[in-house]
Amino acid sequence: MTLHPGLPWLTADNYRITSPATFDYNRIAFAANDVEHWWEPDRFWPTAVESDYYELSVLTQAFAGLGYVDCGRDEGLESGLEKIALYSLGSIYTHAARQLPSGKWTSKLGSWIDIEHNCPDDVAGGIYGEVALIMKRPI
Amino acid sequence: MSNPAQMAMLKSYQQIIGIGPPALPFILEELQREPNHWFWALKAITNEDPVPAEALGITRKMADAWIDWGRARGLVPA
Numbered sequence: 001m002t003l004h005p006g007l008p009w010l011t012a013d014n015y016r017i018t019s020p021a022t023f024d025y026n027r028i029a030f031a032a033n034d035v036e037h038w039w040e041p042d043r044f045w046p047t048a049v050e051s052d053y054y055e056l057s058v059l060t061q062a063f064a065g066l067g068y069v070d071c072g073r074d075e076g077l078e079s080g081l082e083k084i085a086l087y088s089l090g091s092i093y094t095h096a097a098r099q100l101p102s103g104k105w106t107s108k109l110g111s112w113i114d115i116e117h118n119c120p121d122d123v124a125g126g127i128y129g130e131v132a133l134i135m136k137r138p139i
Numbered sequence: 140m141s142n143p144a145q146m147a148m149l150k151s152y153q154q155i156i157g158i159g160p161p162a163l164p165f166i167l168e169e170l171q172r173e174p175n176h177w178f179w180a181l182k183a184i185t186n187e188d189p190v191p192a193e194a195l196g197i198t199r200k201m202a203d204a205w206i207d208w209g210r211a212r213g214l215v216p217a
Contacts, residue, residue, distance in 0.1 A: 023173070023174050023175045023198045023199070024197075024198055024199070029196075036196075036197065037196030037197060038175075038196050038197075038198050039196065040196075042178075042179070042182075043178065043195055043196050043201070044195045044196020044197075111175050111176075
């Protein structure tokens with residue numbers, strides 16, 4: 001049974017709920033380890049926004065500003081590195097997930113709950129589109 | 140749960156924006172109940188943004204700023 005019809009690849013055996021719903025932060029803030037702000041280009045954003053607000057490039061630039069670099073699709077666990085997965089529908093960013101020290105991933109689902117899931121693709125295939133790239137930075 | 144950009148493109152969301160100022164009391168009432176999703180619509184309808192810089196990104200404080208804005212204009216019961 002899937003958790004939400006918009007997340008068709010999330011099944012009973014590949015995720016667990018880790019916190020209750022809250023409006024205090026969103027998926028992008030959570031990926032960046034910030035649970036006090038709701039990150040959107042027209043609300044709160046760590047870098048200057050130059051063009052279309054929800055372009056994937058705006059999101060990659062934000063995480064680059066936090067020290068992350070593009071590592072293609074390499075989602076494997078690497079000692080001393082923290083990885084994030086960025087998602088898009090076309091050129092529009094939709095979601096971000098963060099790798100945990102265990103190698104599993106964690107996501108905040110909009111204004112809803114936080115979950116732990118096995119791999120980035122678990123929350124792809126629906127309203128979040130596809131994994132566009134993985135980024136990493138030293139812990 | 141959708142991206143705000145996706146949500147803003149929804150026909151129902153655009154219809155609410157299309158109503159214009161008469162929708163403001165209802166949006167502000169909803170914002171009091173659930174402090175999210177309406178900042179885009181409020182800015183689009185009013186062409187204003189009463190949220191102080193220090194409150195940006197803090198959902199509850201952003202909602203409070205808009206509710207205070209509405210209260211000052213008689214759109215929210217005192």
